[in-house]
Structures are given as structure tokens and as C-alpha cells.
Amino acid sequence: xxxxxxxxxxxxxxxxxxxxxxxxxxxxxxxxxxxxxxxxxxxxxxxxxxxxxxxxxxxxxxxxxxxxxxxxxxxxxxxxxxxxxxxxxxxxxxxxxxxxxxxxxxxxxxxxxxxxxxxxxxxxxxxxxxxxxxxxxxxxxxxxxxxxxxxxxxxxxxxxxxxxxxxxxxxxxxxxxxxxxxxxxxxxxxxxxxxxxxxxxxxxxxxxxxxxxxxxxxxxxxxxxxxxxxxxxxxxxxxxxxxxxxxxxxxxxxxxxxxxxxxxxxxxxxxxxxxxxxxxxxxxxxxxxxxxxxxxxxxxxxxxxx
Amino acid sequence: xxxxxxxxxxxxxxxxxxxxxxxxxxxxxxxxxxxxxxxxxxxxxxxxxxxxxxxxxxxxxxxxxxxxxxxxxxxxxxxxxxxxxxxxxxxxxxxxxxxxxxxxxxxxxxxxxxxxxxxxxxxxxxxxxxxxxxxxxxxxxxxxxxxxxxxxxxxxxxxxxxxxxxxxxxxxxxxxxxxxxxxxxxxxxxxxxxxxxxxxxxxxxxxxxxxxxxxxxxxxxxxxx
Numbered sequence: 001x002x003x004x005x006x007x008x009x010x011x012x013x014x015x016x017x018x019x020x021x022x023x024x025x026x027x028x029x030x031x032x033x034x035x036x037x038x039x040x041x042x043x044x045x046x047x048x049x050x051x052x053x054x055x056x057x058x059x060x061x062x063x064x065x066x067x068x069x070x071x072x073x074x075x076x077x078x079x080x081x082x083x084x085x086x087x088x089x090x091x092x093x094x095x096x097x098x099x100x101x102x103x104x105x106x107x108x109x110x111x112x113x114x115x116x117x118x119x120x121x122x123x124x125x126x127x128x129x130x131x132x133x134x135x136x137x138x139x140x141x142x143x144x145x146x147x148x149x150x151x152x153x154x155x156x157x158x159x160x161x162x163x164x165x166x167x168x169x170x171x172x173x174x175x176x177x178x179x180x181x182x183x184x185x186x187x188x189x190x191x192x193x194x195x196x197x198x199x200x201x202x203x204x205x206x207x208x209x210x211x212x213x214x215x216x217x218x219x220x221x222x223x224x225x226x227x228x229x230x231x232x233x234x235x236x237x238x239x240x241x242x243x244x245x246x247x248x249x250x251x252x253x254x255x256x257x258x259x260x261x262x263x264x265x266x267x268x269x270x271x272x273x274x275x276x277x278x279x280x281x282x283x284x285x286x287x288x289x290x291x292x293x294x295x296x297x298x299x300x301x302x303x304x305x306x
Numbered sequence: 307x308x309x310x311x312x313x314x315x316x317x318x319x320x321x322x323x324x325x326x327x328x329x330x331x332x333x334x335x336x337x338x339x340x341x342x343x344x345x346x347x348x349x350x351x352x353x354x355x356x357x358x359x360x361x362x363x364x365x366x367x368x369x370x371x372x373x374x375x376x377x378x379x380x381x382x383x384x385x386x387x388x389x390x391x392x393x394x395x396x397x398x399x400x401x402x403x404x405x406x407x408x409x410x411x412x413x414x415x416x417x418x419x420x421x422x423x424x425x426x427x428x429x430x431x432x433x434x435x436x437x438x439x440x441x442x443x444x445x446x447x448x449x450x451x452x453x454x455x456x457x458x459x460x461x462x463x464x465x466x467x468x469x470x471x472x473x474x475x476x477x478x479x480x481x482x483x484x485x486x487x488x489x490x491x492x493x494x495x496x497x498x499x500x501x502x503x504x505x506x507x508x509x510x511x512x513x514x515x516x517x518x519x520x521x522x523x524x525x526x527x528x529x530x531x
Contacts, residue, residue, distance in 0.1 A: 007410055018398070216394050220455065221384035222411030224377070 004226065012233030019206050023238060026202040030242035030291055031249075033195030037287050038250055040188045041280060042269060047177060049267040060140055061162045062127040066094070066120075068157035073125050076147055080129060085139060090128040097123040124159055199291055203235055204299035214303045224304050232296045239292030243285040250280075307332040307494060308353065308463070313362035315348050315518075322348040323359070324518040330496065332462075335489040337505055338498045339529060340515035346498040349515070350467050353496070354386055355379055366463075384412055387456030387493075391468035393448045395440045401427065401451045402436045408455045426454040430484050446477025453484055457493070464488060466497040470504060478504060505529040 016023055064073055070093065080089045092100070098121050105111040115122070131140055141161055148158045207214075210231075217227045250273060258270035273280065308330040315323040323345045330336055338346050351357040352364050355371050364371040366385070374382050395404050405423045414422075427433050430450035440448055449469055456464055466485060470478040482504050489495045499505065505512055505527060512527020513520055 003415060004413060212394075213396055216396055216407075217411055218380075219383070219388055219394065220408035220411045221380045221382075221386075221459070223380045223413075226411055226413075 004229075008226075008229035008233060011230040012237065015206075015210065015230055015234050016237050019209060022202065022206040022209065023234075026199060026206060026238045026292075027242045027245065029195060029198045029202050030238055030288060031246050033192060033199065033291060034242055034246040034284050034288050035249070036188060036191045036195065038246060038280065038284055040184065041283060042254070042272070043184055044181075045272055045276075046261065046265050046267055046269070047181060050177075050265045053266055060129040060131075060144075062129065062144060063159040063162070064124040064126070064157055065159045066122065066124045068125060070125065072157060073127065077127055079147070080127070080140075080143075083140070083143065085131050086129060087132050088130045090130075092126040092128065094121050094123055094125050097121075097126060196291060196295065199238075200295040200298055203231075203238070203292070203295045206234065207231055207296075207299050207303065211303060227304065228297070228300055231300050232293055235292035235294075235296030236289050237292070239288030239290070240285065242292075243288035246284055246288075247281060307334075307367060308496075309365040310349075310352075311363045311365070313349075313352060313359045313364060315345075315352065315357070316360045321518050323352070326362070326518075326520055328513060328520055328523060330494060332494055333489070333492060335486065335495045335508070335510040336497070336513060337508065337510060337527065338496065338513045338515060339500055339505060340498075341500065344515040345518040346515060347467060348518075350465055350496075350498060353465060354383060354388060384459060385462050387459065387461040387464045389449070389452050389456050389464065389466040389469045391471035393440070393452045393472075395448055395451060395455075397440050400437050400439055401432060401443070401454075404440070404451060405455045405458050409458055412459050414459075422458055426458040427451075429457070429487070430454045431480075444477065445473050446480055449473060449477070449481050450484060453481070453488070457488055461493065463494045463496065466495065468498055468500075470499060470501055475503070479507075482508065502529040 074091065077089050077091055080086050098115075101123060102112070102115070129140055144158065144161055214227055254270040254273040258268050261267055261269040310326050310328050313323055313326045314321060326345070326349065338349065340346050348357070352359055353366075353371065355374060358372050366382070369382070371382070396407065399407060402423055405426055406419045409419045409422065424433065424436065427436055430453055432447060432450055432454065435443060435447060435451075440451070443451065449472075453464075453466075453469075456466075464485070469485070470481055473481060478501065485495055485497060486508070506529055509526055512522070512524050512529070514522035514524075514527075
């Protein structure tokens with residue numbers, strides 16, 4: 001058992017070195033595949049982060065009239081929080097709103113004077129509603145309208161909901177993200193299938209150069225595993241080497257993209273690469289090894305018939 | 307030991323073997339002669355399970371060769387050592403490595419390989435060419451390496467398909483002498499040839515084939531076609 005394992009490893013290595021040129025070709029082709037796999041990983045991370053940020057940033061602001069009773073607002077807050085789509089509701093009282101307003105206009109004499117002359121706090125309370133999905137805003141808004149209609153105050157206690165003004169922007173962003181994800185998904189599938197085919201053919205070429213050896217092996221009564229083992233190992237080695245090279249390649253690339261992605265997506269790609277290296281390593285190495293192994297098994301199958 | 311029972315093989319309407327029946331006893335040295343296309347190589351292919359007969363059955367001891375499941379074929383082939391006209395040596399391996407390779411394929415241990423490979427090469431008088439590559443050997447020497455490879459796993463049967471086809475008369479003589487020596491040590495040998503001199507010098511059983519049939523079976527054969 002140990003002897004045959006040792007021999008498999010040895011002849012796998014020998015085959016790898018002796019067909020250096022074919023090995024190199026196979027490794028480069030596999031690198032393309034793995035590069036695509038890695039890029040998809042990075043792209044989806046970027047998209048997820050930016051989607052989360054957009055969802056975080058955009059929320060529904062419900063402005064209440066100045067004569068709205070805080071208890072009623074808090075009751076509405078409770079019923080909003082009870083909705084499954086709602087992630088969080090923040091209550092900003094009239095006083096807090098005023099303080100925030102004054103802070104924002106600190107040093108602005110005219111505004112300060114205007115507020116003083118009014119004597120009363122002109123600002124209403126606000127509820128800031130955040131949902132789990134941007135697509136759920138519409139439902140929330142409808143819910144609020146309904147609540148507003150049933151209130152005993154004649155005009156309703158909600159002054160305005162600024163969801164309507166953001167609606168266009170939110171819809172557009174969601175559509176863009178969905179489109180990018182769909183396109184990149186299909187592009188990835190096509191690229192991966194193409195590189196699997198190329199890898200398979202390259203490995204078949206490597207095995208073709210050894211067909212004489214396979215004939216002799218069968219002649220002297222070598223078992224299928226004895227024949228197959230070294231080639232499968234060779235495939236795994238192609239995959240592993242390609243994975244390591246791809247991972248090395250991503251280091252300067254993410255470093256180079258680091259500033260750009262931080263400015264645009266608020267995600268430092270390089271930092272993501274370093275922090276999540278374990279995960280990225282597993283995905284790339286795993287895909288590489290699987291790709292090499294499956295390609296080898298498929299490529300050698302035809303030489304082992306009968 | 308080997309029994310062909312009414313074996314026929316048809317390739318695309320042309321019969322390569324017709325109703326071939328014969329027996330080989332253990333320890334025999336049997337030569338199969340005939341013109342090209344007489345069916346000699348087809349007969350060999352049937353025996354090493356490279357191809358299936360259209361009709362009839364081939365038995366090796368009590369085993370019907372063509373009912374062996376694919377996964378068990380390697381084990382069956384290990385009982386048979388094969389030698390071919392074109393040697394089938396691996397050009398990137400030395401004589402020693404070529405033989406060691408056959409032992410590795412059979413799952414022998416490193417100690418056995420270190421011990422048996424030089425012995426096999428001694429038997430074919432190539433102890434001094436152990437580390438030469440096939441390209442550095444003459445045709446006769448290559449064939450002797452191939453014979454050493456065939457016998458190193460101590461098979462019950464040696465099949466030599468035109469082993470002297472590519473060799474000059476002296477090398478031919480040497481190769482036949484070695485096969486005779488192996489047979490004297492107790493291994494059954496089946497050899498195909500169309501070399502008259504070889505047959506006449508051997509004086510062993512000769513099976514003559516023509517048009518896919520066995521036309522003569524002489525116990526102390528002379529070449530007569």
C-alpha cells in the first residue's frame with residue numbers, strides 16, 4: 001500500500017517535470033480559470049458590500065407634524081417594529097431634532113435669530129425606518145399611509161414621508177446591482193466551462209505523450225489504479241501550482257486596486273484579500289485541485305478501455 | 307493448460323480465425339507458423355484477452371479467458387509474459403528501469419526488484435548493459451531486455467509474437483536459445499514466427515496455420531508451407 005503510494009507520487013512528479021512544457025501550458029490555462037473564479041469572488045464581495053451600504057444609507061424618514069403626540073408616535077414606532085420587513089426604527093424627538101438642527105447651523109447668526117424669534121420649536125419629530133430589503137420600502141410606505149388615515153387628528157399626524165423622493169434612486173440602484181450580478185454570473189459560467197474544456201484538452205495532450213507507456217503498463221499487467229494514479233496526481237499538481245500562482249498574482253492586483261475600490265465602493269479590496277485569505281485560499285486551491293483531478297480522470301478514461 | 311475450443315473471429319465479414327481447436331500442455335514449447343494474415347497474431351490477441359472471439363472459447367487452466375471481468379484482467383495478464391517483434395520498451399528508461407517498471411506494476415517490493423532485476427538480466431546475458439537506454443542497445447539486445455521483462459514476474463506462460471522478426475541471424479539464434487532456456491526451466495512458451503531456420507533448429511511442436519485454420523499440428527515439427 002505504502003509502496004504503491006510512494007511509486008505513484010514519484011512517477012507523478014517525474015511526469016510533471018519530464019513534460020515540463022505541457023505542464024506549463026496546463027498550468028497557465030488553469031490559472032485563467034482560477035483567476036476568473038477569484039475575480040468573481042472579489043466582484044461579488046464588492047457588490048455585496050456596496051449593496052449593504054446603499055441599503056444602510058437609504059431609509060424612510062417619516063416627518064411628523066409639530067402637534068403630533070409623542071405617545072402616538074411611539075405607538076406607531078412599536079407597530080412598525082412589529083413588521084417582519086423592518087430592521088430598525090429610530091425615534092428622533094422634536095427636542096433632539098432641534099439640537100441637531102442647531103448643531104448643523106452653528107455660527108449661522110440669521111438662522112439662530114429666526115428660531116429665537118419663533119419662540120417655539122418649529123421642528124416635528126422624526127421616525128427613521130430601515131428595512132431589510134430596499135424593495136420593501138413601498139410596503140412600509142403604504143402601511144404608514146394607512147396608519148395616517150386612521151389617526152383621530154383630522155389632517156393626520158404625518159407631515160411627509162421622504163420615501164417618495166428617494167424611490168427613483170433606490171429602484172435604479174437595485175436594478176443596476178441585479179443586472180451586474182446576473183451578467184457576471186453568466187459570464188463566469190461561460191468562462192469556467194471554456195477553461196475546463198481547454199484544461200481537459202491540455203491534460204489529454206500530456207497523457208497522449210505517454211500513451212506508449214500506458215500500452216506497456218497494460219501489457220505487463222498493471223492495474224488501472226497503478227496507471228491512473230500518477231496522471232491524477234499530475235492533474236492535482238497542475239491545479240495546486242496554478243492556484244498558488246493565481247493567489248500570488250492577486251496580491252499586487254488587489255494592492256493596486258486598493259485605493260480605487262476604497263474610494264468607490266468603501267471596501268479596500270487588498271484588505272479583504274489579506275483578511276479573508278483563508279477563505280479565498282480554500283476556494284481557489286479547492287477549485288484548482290478539483291479542476292485538475294476531474295480533467296485528468298476524464299482524459300485518461302479513454303486509454304483504459306478494455 | 308491452454309485450450310482453444312472451436313474459436314472463430316470475424317472482422318468485418320473476413321474471418322481471421324475459423325474453428326480453431328488445440329491444446330497446450332504445461333511446459334511445452336509450441337511454435338505457430340504461417341504466412342502473414344494466417345491468423346497468428348489474432349490467435350495471440352485472443353489468448354491475452356486483447357480481443358474477444360466471435361465464437362468458441364479460450365481456456366487458461368480452468369478459466370474462460372473472455373468471461374474475466376475487466377477489473378480482473380490485470381491479474382490474469384500477470385500470469386503471462388509477452389514479447390513482441392517491436393520490443394515495446396520504454397525509450398526513456400534504462401534496461402534496468404524497464405524491467406523494474408514491470409515489477410512495480412505488479413506491486414512487488416523494492417527489495418524484490420533490487421534482487422530480481424539483475425538476475426533476469428543475467429539470464430539473458432545482459433548483466434553488463436543494465437544501465438543502458440534502449441537506443442544504446444542492438445536489436446537483439448533490446449529483444450533480450452524485453453524477454454527479461456517478460457520473465458521477471460515468473461509467469462506461467464511466455465508468449466512471443468514474432469520475436470525474431472526484426473533481428474539478424476545471430477541475434478535470432480541468441481533469442482531462440484534464451485527462449486529455449488526459459489522453457490527448460492519449466493515455463494510454457496508459445497512463439498509465432500515465419501522463420502524456417504528457427505523452427506527446424508528447435509525441433510519442437512509446430513502448429514501450422516493457413517487462412518485462419520490450423521492445417522497441421524506436428525509434435526517434432528519441421529517448417530513446411
